[in-house]
Amino acid sequence: MAFDGIVINSLVGELKKKLINTKVDKVYQPEKDEICLKIRAREDNFKLVISASASNPRLYLANKYEKSNPKKAPLFCMTLRKYVQSGIITNVEQVGFERIIRISVDSYDELKEKTRKYIYVEIMGKHSNIILVSENENKILDSIKRVPISVSRVRQIIPGNIYELPPEQEKINPLEGVELESFINKVNETELPIFKAIYGNILGISPLIAREICVRAGIDKNKKAKELSKSEFEDISYQINYIFNDIREGKIYPSIIIDDSKDKILEFSSIKLYQYKDMREIKKESMSSTIEDFYLTKDVKERINQKSSNLKKNITLKLERINHKIEKQEKELKEAQEAEKYKIKGELLTAYIYMIKQGMESIKVLDFYNNNKEVEIELRKNLTPSENAQKYFKKYNKLKKANEELSIHIKNNKEEAEYLENTLLSIENCEDEKELKEIKEELMREGYIKVYRMPKKNNKPKTTIMKFVSSKGNMIMVGKNNKQNDYLTLRLADNEDIWFHTKDIPGSHVLLKCAGKNVDKAEIVEAATLAAYYSKGKMSQNVPVDYTIKKNVKKPSGAKPGLVIYEKNRTIYVTPSDEEKAKIKKFESEGEK
Numbered sequence: 001m002a003f004d005g006i007v008i009n010s011l012v013g014e015l016k017k018k019l020i021n022t023k024v025d026k027v028y029q030p031e032k033d034e035i036c037l038k039i040r041a042r043e044d045n046f047k048l049v050i051s052a053s054a055s056n057p058r059l060y061l062a063n064k065y066e067k068s069n070p071k072k073a074p075l076f077c078m079t080l081r082k083y084v085q086s087g088i089i090t091n092v093e094q095v096g097f098e099r100i101i102r103i104s105v106d107s108y109d110e111l112k113e114k115t116r117k118y119i120y121v122e123i124m125g126k127h128s129n130i131i132l133v134s135e136n137e138n139k140i141l142d143s144i145k146r147v148p149i150s151v152s153r154v155r156q157i158i159p160g161n162i163y164e165l166p167p168e169q170e171k172i173n174p175l176e177g178v179e180l181e182s183f184i185n186k187v188n189e190t191e192l193p194i195f196k197a198i199y200g201n202i203l204g205i206s207p208l209i210a211r212e213i214c215v216r217a218g219i220d221k222n223k224k225a226k227e228l229s230k231s232e233f234e235d236i237s238y239q240i241n242y243i244f245n246d247i248r249e250g251k252i253y254p255s256i257i258i259d260d261s262k263d264k265i266l267e268f269s270s271i272k273l274y275q276y277k278d279m280r281e282i283k284k285e286s287m288s289s290t291i292e293d294f295y296l297t298k299d300v301k302e303r304i305n306q307k308s309s310n311l312k313k314n315i316t317l318k319l320e321r322i323n324h325k326i327e328k329q330e331k332e333l334k335e336a337q338e339a340e341k342y343k344i345k346g347e348l349l350t351a352y353i354y355m356i357k358q359g360m361e362s363i364k365v366l367d368f369y370n371n372n373k374e375v376e377i378e379l380r381k382n383l384t385p386s387e388n389a390q391k392y393f394k395k396y397n398k399l400k401k402a403n404e405e406l407s408i409h410i411k412n413n414k415e416e417a418e419y420l421e422n423t424l425l426s427i428e429n430c431e432d433e434k435e436l437k438e439i440k441e442e443l444m445r446e447g448y449i450k451v452y453r454m455p456k457k458n459n460k461p462k463t464t465i466m467k468f469v470s471s472k473g474n475m476i477m478v479g480k481n482n483k484q485n486d487y488l489t490l491r492l493a494d495n496e497d498i499w500f501h502t503k504d505i506p507g508s509h510v511l512l513k514c515a516g517k518n519v520d521k522a523e524i525v526e527a528a529t530l531a532a533y534y535s536k537g538k539m540s541q542n543v544p545v546d547y548t549i550k551k552n553v554k555k556p557s558g559a560k561p562g563l564v565i566y567e568k569n570r571t572i573y574v575t576p577s578d579e580e581k582a583k584i585k586k587f588e589s590e591g592e593k
Contacts, residue, residue: 002269003058003123003291005097005204006243010252010270011059011287012101015092018046018061024087024105029077030067031303033144035130039089049292050121050130052144055302056295057128059101059121061288064296079132079142083107083117090116095165097175097204099123117141120163133163171203174244178202180237187225194228194236195221202240208267213239215275243271254290256282262578268294297431304430311440312427318448319420326413333406339399344369345377346392349385356385419446419482419560421506425536426481429508435463439481442561461487467587468530470523475513475587478530482562485509486555489564495551498524500531503544503571507535509562511550525574526584533576542573 019039026038033053039046047062073081087107095102103119116135122128130144140161147157155164172178172186187197199210214221217235219228228236246252257266257276266279268290273281284290344367349356352365359381366372379388423439430436441455465488466478477492479485489499489509496516501509510531512523524547532543548569555564574580 002206002208002267003099004206004209005094005099006206006209006247007268007270007287007291008094008099008101008123009097009204009247010254011291012092012094013250013252014287015048015061018044019048019089019092019103022046022089024084024089027077027080027085028069029074029080029144030069032074033128034067035077035080035144036062036065036067037084050119051299052122052128052130053299053302054126054128056299057123057125058291058295059123060291061286062292063289064292076130076132076142076144080119083132083134083141084119087117095120096168097173098166098169099204100165118163122166124166129157131157131163138163169203171201173203174205174240175248177244178237178240180234183237183240184230184233188228188233190225192225193222194219194225197225198236198240208269208273209243209271212269212271212273212275213243216242246271252287254284254287256284256290256294258282261582263582264578265294265297300432304427304433304436307433308427308430308436311443312424315420315424315427315443315448319417319424322413322417322420326410326417329406329410329413333403333410336399336403336406339396339403342392342399343396346389346396348375349377349389349392353385353389356388358384415560415563418506419563421536422482422485422562425506425508425534429480429534431480432463435481438463438483442481442483446560460491465492466534468526469585469587470512470519470526472520472523474517474519474523476523476527476530476584477511477513478534479509479562480534482560485562489550489553490555493550493553495549497550498527498547499550499553499566500527500545500547501566502531502535502537503546505535505537505543507531507537509564510534524572528572528574529576529580530584532574533581535576538576541575543576544571544573546571 018041022039022041024037025040028036028038030036031051034049034051037048037050039048047065048059049062049065050059051057084105084107087105089103090106091104093102094100099122101121103121105117105119106114107117109115118133118135120131120133122131132141132143133139134141140157140159140163142159143157145157147155149156155166172183186201190197192200195207195210195214198213199205199207211221213236216239217232219232219235252270253272254270255272256268257273258264258280259266260280266276267273270287284293348365348367352363355365356363356379360379361381362376362378364374364376367375380391383391423443426439427436430439438461440449443449444451444455445457461483463480463484465484466480468476468478470476477488479488485508488511493499493511494515497514498512498519499509500512501507508531510527512519512527528545528547531545532538535543537543546566546569548566552568553564553566
């Protein structure tokens with residue numbers, strides 16, 4: 001994953017062609033660290049997305065951007081609307097060969113005088129930022145992330161300060177050419193592997209490109225730099241200059257690399273990546289479409305993690321309390337299950353009451369319930385013999401009643417703990433904000449989230465249940481949350497379909513649609529693999545998965561969403577992995593093909 005100087009250079013070339021002399025029509029800020037500029041051109045309109053996300057900072061022209069905006073615009077958004085909305089974009093440039101883009105916007109101020117503002121986009125991991133700067137005196141007007149002196153003593157980003165570029169790195173600028181001798185002098189004494197020495201000493205190069213240079217030069221990327229021969233340095237220098245000659249001439253190769261064995265996107269770049277020759281490559285028409293497709297899923301997952309962090313924290317806290325309560329109740333239950341011994345002591349004292357004198361602290365008697373073995377029974381000297389016997393009978397009755405109540409409480413608490421564990425897993429499985437909203441509404445109805453107005457109950461989920469196709473052509477359906485699980489098991493399943501769930505592990509309900517037809521072992525393994533993959537046992541080996549026909553699965557009256565009981569099941573052991581899951585074909589409807 002490389003949003004490096006090379007990608008930015010290629011992207012800036014693309015943005016220049018499309019955005020120069022276009023108008024900033026609207027400004028939105030759908031996320032706390034992300035803005036969207038709606039751009040109007042003569043023949044087309046664009047959405048320029050700029051994100052300063054710590055995990056996925058990026059900038060691109062979007063085709064699939066559909067985020068909703070907050071009812072009240074954030075302060076930075078209002079500042080942008082004041083200074084750049086209705087302005088004309090006059091330039092887009094890369095600062096040096098750094099990961100910094102400067103967008104120039106001309107607009108008229110309150111006095112109808114033309115002024116120029118700069119939007120600096122700094123793509124620097126957790127230090128990424130979007131900064132609005134006035135051309136006059138280079139003053140900071142505002143930024144999407146303010147950086148006071150308490151955060152950084154070196155460089156403060158706050159309104160009114162003079163904008164200064166980040167400190168320059170003492171690296172070779174590859175756009176000016178890499179001279180062999182200066183390159184050798186820079187790295188030949190280091191203990192670092194050569195690929196680390198390359199990206200550590202050449203501007204704008206990421207680890208991905210450094211590895212690519214080594215592959216093209218035919219050199220082991222982990223070979224120490226100081227162990228390289230002069231001819232190997234020549235090969236590396238040649239490959240660096242070859243790549244950057246293409247960049248200077250505007251020759252780009254936007255592409256995404258996909259590992260089909262895991263069904264995962266690996267990397268993207270603006271040059272051809274020979275290091276992934278065994279992987280599938282998708283050549284794209286532009287850098288923007290490459291960036292958008294690469295980050296689409298990653299950003300959604302990241303945003304869901306951000307928006308669900310407090311929810312997960314609250315559920316985890318409740319789960320810890322319930323587990324602590326269960327532990328305490330089980331300890332009490334163990335004591336309650338010994339109630340019989342107090343009944344025996346009471347009966348022995350009643351039988352030998354003639355031997356007890358008030359003031360005695362204990363008495364030794366023969367236990368006719370246990371082969372007449374001698375036992376010692378403690379007494380309270382301030383109680384009469386009869387009162388001592390009654391004391392043991394009372395304790396027996398109390399513990400007997402507690403035994404029954406504790407058993408009920410433990411059962412209910414374990415069901416609640418299971419429900420909360422399933423809910424946490426459902427949040428982890430979320431793929432879009434609609435699914436997260438569905439989980440939140442369920443928690444509101446169950447009383448875990450306090451609300452003034454209860455959402456309407458609807459048993460049918462609004463989100464899509466995952467569907468796969470078995471090796472024999474039967475459909476396999478997977479629920480991603482409690483609502484989907486209930487709907488899948490109680491509404492969509494026929495009595496003779498085969499139902500799967502991980503044994504004693506929170507996880508998804510999985511249904512192999514077969515309507516009573518014979519299925520082979522491979523299909524059972526495939527469905528069980530999906531059940532294990534979408535469970536808390538995803539990272540484990542030999543995960544036990546129970547399966548039975550659906551008519552053996554019941555939902556007890558009053559049970560929480562997603563909780564069922566089943567019988568007459570068999571158990572299969574599978575080891576889930578990305579590779580095994582990728583082998584199972586996803587179902588595509590006519591509209592998805």
